[in-house]
Amino acid sequence: MANIKDVAKKAGVSISTVSYAINNIPKVSAETKEKILRIAGELNYQPNFTAQSLKRQKTETIGLFTTDICSPYYLEVTRGIQDALIERKYDLIIANIYQGLRSTAYRLLRDRRVDGGIILGSSDIPYRVIEKIAQKKVPLVVTDRSPDEPKQENKFISKLLVDNFNGAMSVVNHLISLGYRKIGYLSGLRESYDNQKRLEGFRQALQAKKIPFYAKWFIEANFTENTAYSKTKEMIKTGDLPEAIFAANDEMAIGAMHALQNEGIKIPEEMAIVGFDDIHLAKLVKPALTTVWRDEYKMGRIAVDMIFDMLNEKDHKNVITMPTRIMVRESCGTKLKNKPNIL
Amino acid sequence: MANIKDVAKKAGVSISTVSYAINNIPKVSAETKEKILRIAGELNYQPNFTAQSLKRQKTETIGLFTTDICSPYYLEVTRGIQDALIERKYDLIIANIYQGLRSTAYRLLRDRRVDGGIILGSSDIPYRVIEKIAQKKVPLVVTDRSPDEPKQENKFISKLLVDNFNGAMSVVNHLISLGYRKIGYLSGLRESYDNQKRLEGFRQALQAKKIPFYAKWFIEANFTENTAYSKTKEMIKTGDLPEAIFAANDEMAIGAMHALQNEGIKIPEEMAIVGFDDIHLAKLVKPALTTVWRDEYKMGRIAVDMIFDMLNEKDHKNVITMPTRIMVRESCGTKLKNKPNIL
């Protein structure tokens, strides 16, 4: 591998001059530059990135971190991030942040191998870990975090949230308007801010209509399809079922749907289901899932803007909340000719 | 940010000694070491990774590269890679290889920011790009590439293939055994090795049974759901349909299913569909998709083994081909009480 010295030697100049030529710094005469560039080409020379970033103290790459890089979540967010980064000629790398301080993400951030990080679904990462990273002045955008944590704001942490409360309200209200009264809640991770707010929206919608909240149909799960599947199976075994279920995310809604369908329970005829997130799968499953949408692609772009605002130490919003919209499809029973059995 | 000098100064030793202590090199007395470690802790010192890798000439991270990081493909491959890498205490980062020499992946590889790369679905990357990378002695594992390219093997390129031919044969034979005779082929990217071999298997299966290959039902697409959807719509408009379709991958099979179902054509009653890959979605769609499975998780682990074999310059297999298995579900009509309409 040719390095800057090889080029300098062959061109008969100093390494400084090579560096200036390569980096287009207008100090070098046209002919010298041309010669250097030609020789660099011949030698297939590429500046060593590691050495450059050691010197420049930046990498021009942004990290996208999730707890499970294999999860089908947030595809559109990723796409938005990617497009925004390409425009700025920055690189995007994705890594795992599972297990906090032992994760690749943490090492990438700690070692400044990225100039900034976007952490999707950070609920299982203690805030002190987030802060420890931000200490290094590597800007971070996090989702699924309370906007009130911590008390004093940190210049290197921005929060990108979703209007969980109103999203949940709207979809549960829709269920109520269809006539459902016995509604279960399929819960995500207890520590998740998103989950907490969705639960609040759920309870608020019930309360406003004086509909009881049934603790027996509060099913505790963790946002995954598998756990939702088995927890729903357990519920089915009790023989005591609600008329509808609001799942705190689509993956769980789909897990529950399969559990019910496996047991011969028809959706939406015998049980309505709604979710949250509007993942790609939501429109593909049968029946298509009624859920809550937000503009993920835009979220991705906003996340990148937030990173660069912090990088440039511009004044900026520290917290942005995305609005939501209900997507009515089939799983809620809205399109049934004979309205839900409970009517 | 504390660096090695800060620690050395505060501990009253040289930076060499700090380095030895931190890296557990048994040259330092127990008490000196303890003191250094304590002070490093107090100062929250972390060795600078960039500097380390500049010196050590390795990064202990492996890159996983795909054309579309937002694609739901290969989730299990990713999981296999990740698990294998965790065992070896290596980091995994994912990046885009879209647009060859302009991609993040290429820069990561060129700059040796990763010690090795796994390229999934490399069919649209010219071989010279692959070789250019391999020149740098960064080992590469590629999929979806002809084993015969190039003539002489490269010590830093290994190929991980799938037995496309037999996989396609088996699923098309299954269609034939159910009585279908007019079978269409929904094609992936023409340049894709996987696609070529699947097409060969398809043709071979027909030929063996003296069943004609209908050029009019050869639908050219590109492995994506969207294109398959619109191409299938076009075919439907002609009013001249086959009895069954073999899609070169599951995403396209699903795209075609939706196009057909949207037009009121029942699957499998009026048209059978089979795919290839057995992605997660395949069992979730209705009807569940009959397809061809291979052990993706194992592929991921094998890919990592191949990387390390090259890294350690061990003797090893240059090409590994994964066996396949047919997964019979519902979309092929095998479970119909009244067998397909053509019988």
Place this chain on the structure above:
DNA sequence: CTGAAAGCGCTTACAG
């Protein structure tokens, strides 16, 4: 057991 020094491959302020 400890340290001074070279070097990894660059960038850049400074001098000429």
Place this chain on the structure above:
DNA sequence: CTGAAAGCGCTTACAG
């Protein structure tokens, strides 16, 4: 316009 030199933050062969 060009170059010598310092320095980014480490590791490691060598000397003591």
